Amino acid sequence: MGAEQRELHDPEEESPFSESYVGGNGAPGKNQRRSNGNGALGQSGRDRFFAISGAICHRVLRRSARISIEGLERIPKSGGCLLVCNHISHFDPILLGMESPRPIDYVADGKLFNDLVLSQILGALNVIPVDRNRQDPRAAKTAVGRLKQGRIVGLFPERGIRHGKASILLGARLNPSAAALARMANAPVLPAVVVGSDRLYQLRSWRRPPRVFVSFGELLTLAPGEGRGSFTERIHERLLSLFESLVKRYEIDPIDFPHSAQERWKEEGRARK
Incomplete structure (x- = not known):
């Protein structure tokens, strides 16, 4: 990885979670009042739903891919932490959460809540x-x-699925949203990487299981007096x-x-010819 691939955003670049946009009690404006879609389920019910969903996904994906998950022991047994991961497919939150010993409250695009059925499912999974x-002070406050x-919050700071040079793993700069959230909550960051999950989009991959990799890293904590830019750089590194x-260990x-x-x-089309 060259030095040019480690270039980061301006540390003062605003993000949906910018600290400067969460003043006072962080109350949302009139145009930001929306439901989190949690419905009638209590917290324990939502956590059980997360566990059941994870177990089902585990059974399906373990039969459909050769999945290597490492570093699960690095997920703290208690206390709040911010899970920060790259994003390459819709399978990523499933892969990260299906064997997690604790529920993960993911942050996701609010447009997904426009669908009535999907909004109920996401709400039941504690999605934010x-x-x-x-700028979205309500999301930041939540x-x-x-x-x-003391909960784990999952964040994909790339603001959507990214690949090639648009991926933070292959040249894109890391958005400061993760560092901003961690600073506001005084919470540690749990870095994670997913590789190969985009292979699951290929139908032939479900007949010939692809290799998929998930790795959780050591917790990162904000140093006394450390700025958002410096912390963003450490997370990215x-x-x-x-x-x-x-890549090295599995010869990817x-x-x-x-x-x-x-x-x-x-690729799927070319393979059929």
């Missing part, structure tokens, strides 16, 4: 909706509150280190680096 197109309650270790071919679903579907 965020508006990616503007995430910080969950962290202070740890993510790159986890990725490089996976560049063809298995993050690719878009469209590219995987093209």
